[in-house]
Amino acid sequence: MSRKEEHGEKLDKFALSEIVPAPSDFILFDAEKCTGCSGCVIICPMDLWKMREGRARLEADYREKCMECGSCFIACESGAIDFTYPPGGSGVVYKFA
Numbered sequence: 001m002s003r004k005e006e007h008g009e010k011l012d013k014f015a016l017s018e019i020v021p022a023p024s025d026f027i028l029f030d031a032e033k034c035t036g037c038s039g040c041v042i043i044c045p046m047d048l049w050k051m052r053e054g055r056a057r058l059e060a061d062y063r064e065k066c067m068e069c070g071s072c073f074i075a076c077e078s079g080a081i082d083f084t085y086p087p088g089g090s091g092v093v094y095k096f097a
């Protein structure tokens with residue numbers, strides 16, 4: 001048992017982060033190219049992609065939650081997802097003490 005478990009503490013993954021919504025869209029999704037493979041749904045660590053009627057759908061508020069890992073872009077073999085990094089200081093901003 002770890003020290004955290006012994007003391008009943010929970011790890012807060014956002015304890016050293018701040019959410020600063022990106023000023024504009026940085027993920028573009030082309031539903032016409034989506035084959036419904038679910039790759040983006042499976043790989044997104046923030047659970048921002050959902051399947052609906054055989055196609056992927058990105059959460060409307062993704063700019064406030066996306067960790068900018070780019071995994072959905074890499075996982076999509078059909079080219080339905082385009083990703084560019086948002087401006088620095090926006091998105092999930094990590095603070096290091």
Ligand code: SF4
Nearest residue numbers: 044066067069070072
């Ligand atoms: S970039 Fe990462 S966190 Fe953001 S939507 Fe894609 S897989 Fe999810």
Ligand code: SF4
Nearest residue numbers: 034035037038040076
């Ligand atoms: S990875 Fe691409 S093709 Fe597969 S469900 Fe997601 S958007 Fe559609």
